[in-house]
Amino acid sequence: MAGRLPGAAASSPLPRALLLLAALALFTLSFLSLRSLRPAVGPSLAATDESRPVLPLRTSSSVYHSPEAFAAGYAEMERSFKVYIYPDGDPKTFYQTPRKLTGKYASEGYFFQNIRESRFRTDDPEKAHLFFVPISPHKMRGKGTSYENMTVIAKDYVEGLINKYPYWNRTLGADHFFVTCHDVGVRAFEGLPFMVKNSIRVVCSPSYNVDFIPHKDIALPQVLQPFALPQGGNDVENRTILGFWAGHRNSKIRVILARVWENDTELAISNNRISRAIGELIYQKQFYRTKFCICPGGSQVNSARISDSIHYGCVPVILSDYYDLPFNDALDWRKFAVILRERDVYQLKSILKSISQEEFVSLHKSLVQVQKHFVWHSPPVPYDAFHMVMYELWLRHNVIKY
Secondary structure: OOOOOHHHHHHOHHHHHHHHHHHHHHHHHHHHHHHHHOOOOOOOOEEOOOOOEEOOOOOOOOOEOOHHHHHHHHHHHHHHOOEEEOOOOOOOOOOOOOOOOOEOOHHHHHHHHHHHHOOOEEOOHHHOOEEEOOOOHHHHHHOOOOHHHHHHHHHHHHHHHHHHOOHHHHHOOOOEEEEEOOOHHHHHOOOOHHHHHHOEEEEOOOEHHHOOOOOOOEEOOOOOEOOOOOOOOOOHHHOOEEEEEEEOOOOHHHHHHHHHHOOOOOEEEEEOOOOHHHOOOHHHHHHHOEEEEEEEOOOOOOOHHHHHHHHHOOEEEEEOOOEOOOOOOOEOHHHOOEEEOHHHHHHHHHHHHOOOHHHHHHHHHHHHHHHHHHOOOOOOOOOOHHHHHHHHHHHHHOOOOO
């Protein structure tokens, strides 16, 4: 034993085991630390391949991209934002007064009404951040004006404002905006390409193929008011139908949706609206019993069915390509909706069934949180659809310099 080296004790079994445990602990700690630096799994739609999209679990409870930024920006908007409404035109015509506050194009009428009732209006153009051009294609359409005459009326009116006032020429119209929810609004402004290019368009049909410019223009929610039945929410136990859609085949995606799924036993897919003969308001009542309401684009990418789904507490499944969703600068739509590409229609059932009950409950709870943003009031109330449109306008006024 006298000849044994002093370090020989290190080769005994116990110290060697301790050394191995220490190394394992160090490796585990290093792995966890590196993993924590990886970005968290986001709520966006992912795909393992082209045919099997998967929906990761939502991990954040906020329906806003940045709750702090939204709160601060909204407060500043309420405090200081001012809009000047051009006073020209007969108040009884489409220049100033909304046609009506009902129907699927009610959003246009409500905005015209609300902007006059709100604190944002100023009669001093020198204090204005933005200028509202108050011409309503919806009302023109209601008066039976032809498409050709709409274009002439809109062109003459806007050119008259440009010639009479100095404000347009300071920014070439970049601090001006107009609002239209009717599909014919696109046609009405065809004679004013410089306005479409430069001014802020607040539209219900934000299709890129009709010169909608993201981050300049604003998607207006198409809200079918008044709602036939009360608001839904906090009622997940009643929602036993997997998915629901009933409507007209007025677009390619709707034709495919009906053809592929109308005979399915778990998806309630119907060509044309549900017949009133089988019960009063049966279409609206179906929203209360369904987990996911399918919202395919119609003649445009938008659909009033999205706002219907939100109101009745049914998680909307957006099935439209190239759709700038309303208020998406503030709202994280993937927290309260399922966003799909049109080609995903063929895997619709498997996609919806892959969403766990935990995920559905999270989506539904978030949906209830955003319902207040998709309803119009007169006079307007904080955080309603009008104030959310004004918030989107407020975000854009900061880029205007003159």
